[in-house]
Amino acid sequence: MTESPEVWPGRPYPVGATYDGAGTNFALFSEAAEMVELCLFDDHGTETRVRLEEVDAYVWHAYLPGVGPGRRYGYRVHGPWEPAAGWRCNPNKLLLDPYAKAIDGVVDWDQSCFPYEFGDEDSRNDADSAQHVPKAVVHNPYFDWANDRPPAIPLHETVIYEIHVKGFTARHPDIPEALRGTYAGLAHPAAVDYLTELGVTAVELLPVHQFVHDAHLVERGLRNYWGYNSIGFFAPHNEYASGPAGEPVQEFKAMVRALHEAGIEVILDVVYNHTAEGNHLGPILSFKGIDNHAYYRLVPEDHRHYYDTTGTGNSLNVRHPRSLQLIMDSLRYWVSEMHVDGFRFDLAAALARQFHEVDRLSAFFDLVQQDPTLSDVKLIAEPWDIGEGGYQVGNFPPVWSEWNGRYRDTVRDFWRGEHATLPELASRLTGSSDLYEADTRHPAASINFVTAHDGFTLNDLVSYNDKHNEANGEDNRDGESHNRSWNCGTEGPSLDPAIRACRAHQQRNFLATLLLSQGVPMILGGDEIARTQAGNNNAYCQDNETSWYDWANTDEDLLAFTRKLIRFRREHPAFRRRRWFQGRPIRGTVDIAWIRPDGAEMDDSDWDSGFARAVGLYLNGDAIATKDPRGQPVTDDSFLVLLNAHDEQIDWQLPARWSRQWRVVISTEETVDAAGDESTADAVTVPARSLLVLSAADGDHAPTAWQRGSTR
Numbered sequence: 001m002t003e004s005p006e007v008w009p010g011r012p013y014p015v016g017a018t019y020d021g022a023g024t025n026f027a028l029f030s031e032a033a034e035m036v037e038l039c040l041f042d043d044h045g046t047e048t049r050v051r052l053e054e055v056d057a058y059v060w061h062a063y064l065p066g067v068g069p070g071r072r073y074g075y076r077v078h079g080p081w082e083p084a085a086g087w088r089c090n091p092n093k094l095l096l097d098p099y100a101k102a103i104d105g106v107v108d109w110d111q112s113c114f115p116y117e118f119g120d121e122d123s124r125n126d127a128d129s130a131q132h133v134p135k136a137v138v139h140n141p142y143f144d145w146a147n148d149r150p151p152a153i154p155l156h157e158t159v160i161y162e163i164h165v166k167g168f169t170a171r172h173p174d175i176p177e178a179l180r181g182t183y184a185g186l187a188h189p190a191a192v193d194y195l196t197e198l199g200v201t202a203v204e205l206l207p208v209h210q211f212v213h214d215a216h217l218v219e220r221g222l223r224n225y226w227g228y229n230s231i232g233f234f235a236p237h238n239e240y241a242s243g244p245a246g247e248p249v250q251e252f253k254a255m256v257r258a259l260h261e262a263g264i265e266v267i268l269d270v271v272y273n274h275t276a277e278g279n280h281l282g283p284i285l286s287f288k289g290i291d292n293h294a295y296y297r298l299v300p301e302d303h304r305h306y307y308d309t310t311g312t313g314n315s316l317n318v319r320h321p322r323s324l325q326l327i328m329d330s331l332r333y334w335v336s337e338m339h340v341d342g343f344r345f346d347l348a349a350a351l352a353r354q355f356h357e358v359d360r361l362s363a364f365f366d367l368v369q370q371d372p373t374l375s376d377v378k379l380i381a382e383p384w385d386i387g388e389g390g391y392q393v394g395n396f397p398p399v400w401s402e403w404n405g406r407y408r409d410t411v412r413d414f415w416r417g418e419h420a421t422l423p424e425l426a427s428r429l430t431g432s433s434d435l436y437e438a439d440t441r442h443p444a445a446s447i448n449f450v451t452a453h454d455g456f457t458l459n460d461l462v463s464y465n466d467k468h469n470e471a472n473g474e475d476n477r478d479g480e481s482h483n484r485s486w487n488c489g490t491e492g493p494s495l496d497p498a499i500r501a502c503r504a505h506q507q508r509n510f511l512a513t514l515l516l517s518q519g520v521p522m523i524l525g526g527d528e529i530a531r532t533q534a535g536n537n538n539a540y541c542q543d544n545e546t547s548w549y550d551w552a553n554t555d556e557d558l559l560a561f562t563r564k565l566i567r568f569r570r571e572h573p574a575f576r577r578r579r580w581f582q583g584r585p586i587r588g589t590v591d592i593a594w595i596r597p598d599g600a601e602m603d604d605s606d607w608d609s610g611f612a613r614a615v616g617l618y619l620n621g622d623a624i625a626t627k628d629p630r631g632q633p634v635t636d637d638s639f640l641v642l643l644n645a646h647d648e649q650i651d652w653q654l655p656a657r658w659s660r661q662w663r664v665v666i667s668t669e670e671t672v673d674a675a676g677d678e679s680t681a682d683a684v685t686v687p688a689r690s691l692l693v694l695s696a697a698d699g700d701h702a703p704t705a706w707q708r709g710s711t712r
Helices: 165-169 183-187 189-198 215-219 247-261 287-295 321-336 348-352 363-370 405-415 422-429 433-439 497-516 556-571
Strands: 016-019 023-029 035-041 047-051 054-056 059-065 072-078 135-137 160-163 202-205 209-211 230-236 265-270 302-306 342-345 378-381 401-403 446-448 520-524 592-595 614-619 639-644 650-653 662-667 683-686 690-696
Touching: 023 035, 023 287, 035 059, 072 287, 160 165, 165 183, 183 189, 183 247, 189 247, 189 556, 230 247, 230 321, 247 265, 265 321, 265 378, 287 321, 321 363, 405 422, 405 497, 422 433, 422 614, 497 520, 497 556, 497 690, 556 662, 639 683, 683 690
Parallel strands: 160 202, 160 520, 202 265, 265 342, 342 378, 378 401, 401 446, 446 520
Antiparallel strands: 016 023, 023 059, 035 047, 035 072, 054 059, 072 135, 209 230, 592 614, 614 639, 639 690, 650 683, 662 690
16 A cells, blocks of 8 residues: 545535546445545555545545546445344445446456355455456546537437447447447447438437446356446446546447437436345445445345345345435436436336335335426336336336336237237227326327347247247246247248248338337337347347347348338327327317228227237327427328238228228338329228228328427
């Protein structure tokens, strides 16, 4: 150790390391601590310890003049060591600042990272962990945002693209090799142009908070590719930066700025429900050694063990005000300083467990709803966890949208030909009012998806009946076994032209259904180019060609079809209504109607017919019941959407009462020219397993520029 630098008292707020241009203020909360040492590391790894003498409201603090960006640091907390009582302070373990804005290094899983000697969990390990764990880095907060401002795209006009920073760019031929797999790569014109041409309005990034590669994966030569193992809630993951330590912050900001310039919003998939420290057998990296009781939920009457509703070993203690503050400070930081536009909360039900049950009135929801910074960004919940009563689709507060798992399941079942799906399908196509209408929410509360990172890709959904996760090293036991998939007759790759055609057709069916449903569509990145994971439906540990985009084998036809669908949705407000259908006459005619293949409207007996696999949907463009920003009524063409999940074609009688002529504008049948040049008055043939969209040819509602959703 070297001589300590000059130390001033500093301030208890803000928590973390704050550089002001002349020095850095350090502040750390710990109610458990009896003494705290700030540990500074130079470029050679030499450690200098500074005892923090000042403490206010359990925040230990000091100001160090001359200490600036690039300096690595950590903490050693002296306090009680009583694992049976939930106390795990050990000053031999270097601890990561929970408020670190930048982080350097990784966990190498040396035994010193753990609180006990291997083979004896009741022992105490006093080996120094400093050389084996990541360190926080003082960062420069100043950045030229130029004229950056949020695109502020209305939720009902949003099309979300779920994307992995590395996977999207790792093999992109037009992105310089040095930038592949990085924030800078996603900001490259080749990446931005692709997203713009695709037409999506928001990218939802898989976790970019600093995360840890699990020990059991590293031992098998694998990595935590998805990143759902956070250890730093303020720091952009350092492995996605092309530059040295401290650069991830600047590079992430530049990425956001580039995407905003293109009119694309940035939504973060965030994991506040647990941390990478695992259960009582996990490492001590940060929170455990700082204040185990404050940051984690411990089992009542058995504080050695952790209350776990996430399946990861621990759950963050959202009942404690400092844990809640950590989450709220992190969220505000990413909006205010990093300029992100919203969040998708992983296993959000875990954050609602103020006590044991999921509580809609928990403090977390109260804090979010009243916060002036957060109440105006997009808030999306994954509305479940693995705890009792954890499936909460439809039960989040009014300001939230939710991943609609029931939409996914219903649409998959319909297109694979399951019986008795029509009533449920009707609700999912029209925004799931049965789930969201009661508490004044609107169709945009439903985040519709058919595929997501967790599960089959779209290509694999139509190519595999069973999961094939052998490469994960868990004997194919991991991942969902009930996938509601259909392989079109052969498991895995096939050279049979009929099977290949069937699979291509089914992918178009799924994409068309998704993009023509009311609510907010979310596309899994790569589905538009037929990305495959070779049947792996749990590729969380496959940081390799299994998960990365294979740009050399892009399905250009499917890509063109997806672009067409997104453009069509943008141009027609009938498919992205802000309000619910009324199901009654408006201006003399209904706003929505359901029709049978004979052209008649469906009645109760039709809905109750379990064998029915075809349904038609009429959307009245004169009855959208929405006004534009100037208060003028929004109108559009009227449409028929015909869905046929039968394995035979259907001759569909067209209802003349709504239009004298109908024109096919979208078809998922490869051989049908849906250019819209031909019209029909009486009937149309809907091919087997196909979706058709017909426009009222005698309509006169050309959408205005703002109705087309032209926000860019």
